[in-house]
Amino acid sequence: MFDRWPNALRLWPNAMLAADSDRIQAPFPDLAIANGRASLPFSTRLRHWSGGRTFVVQLQNPRASLASFDMVIPPLHDGLAGANVFPVLGSPNRITSERLREGAAPFLQSLSALRGPRIAVLVGGRSKTHEMTPERAARLADQIAGAIDQAGGSLMMTYSRRTPGPARAALTAGLAGTPGVIWDGEGANPYFAFLHLADHILVTEDSVNMATEAAATGKPVHVLPLDGSSAKFDAFHAALQSRGAARPFTGALETWTYAPLDETTRAAREVLERMAAQRSPVS
Numbered sequence: 001m002f003d004r005w006p007n008a009l010r011l012w013p014n015a016m017l018a019a020d021s022d023r024i025q026a027p028f029p030d031l032a033i034a035n036g037r038a039s040l041p042f043s044t045r046l047r048h049w050s051g052g053r054t055f056v057v058q059l060q061n062p063r064a065s066l067a068s069f070d071m072v073i074p075p076l077h078d079g080l081a082g083a084n085v086f087p088v089l090g091s092p093n094r095i096t097s098e099r100l101r102e103g104a105a106p107f108l109q110s111l112s113a114l115r116g117p118r119i120a121v122l123v124g125g126r127s128k129t130h131e132m133t134p135e136r137a138a139r140l141a142d143q144i145a146g147a148i149d150q151a152g153g154s155l156m157m158t159y160s161r162r163t164p165g166p167a168r169a170a171l172t173a174g175l176a177g178t179p180g181v182i183w184d185g186e187g188a189n190p191y192f193a194f195l196h197l198a199d200h201i202l203v204t205e206d207s208v209n210m211a212t213e214a215a216a217t218g219k220p221v222h223v224l225p226l227d228g229s230s231a232k233f234d235a236f237h238a239a240l241q242s243r244g245a246a247r248p249f250t251g252a253l254e255t256w257t258y259a260p261l262d263e264t265t266r267a268a269r270e271v272l273e274r275m276a277a278q279r280s281p282v283s
Contacts (some may be wrong), residue, residue, distance in 0.1 A: 056071075091209050
């Protein structure tokens, strides 16, 4: 329940931790990176607790005073601005070429046998702004099956926890005759392998994280429409298209190239540069 309280009521956040060994106290780190609402009672106080020693970075829009942080890294589509704000396209993520190769290794033998082009389909579903009905899922299945059949390729599809059961059933049934694999959530997760081995990636429009991770591969990203809308999501997808990473899915598989999206590295370099500048003596 504590993470649901308004920030103003969290007067003694250290006292809410389980034990003395869990409390935030000296020696303080040079750098602290926080994310999410539950972190705010600590990240907003850390500069004071550390006497300014700790460089505090808050990811996403904190919806709190920006003066509490040395640096804030929100998504570009949030429209947040300030001297200590460094927006990124999408969200920081774990995708690197090395991580993809390592994650794909256990699946190489089985997935490499699929005929190309291999089409990864990343399915989200229900969110605050979007919905995937069985009818929408059935239409998407028809379009995806048609595109893969026309390309002579194969399917690699995975669902998320937010995919509604009826929509999952409609997609699975509609793609049952398409060569490839649909991960059912049992056994090892082939997500990294799908990204690594895909020639094209299709991703539903409801997830910034999935689209950002897809764009980090440098593969063509096709955005699948859902029911619902959001001005922020529309702005995100427009920026992703402007970068050359993504295009709306129209029922056909297009091929194009672009530099893989690597906002995580760009943000990390900026953090290090600002830390160094803050610690440099003024001449």
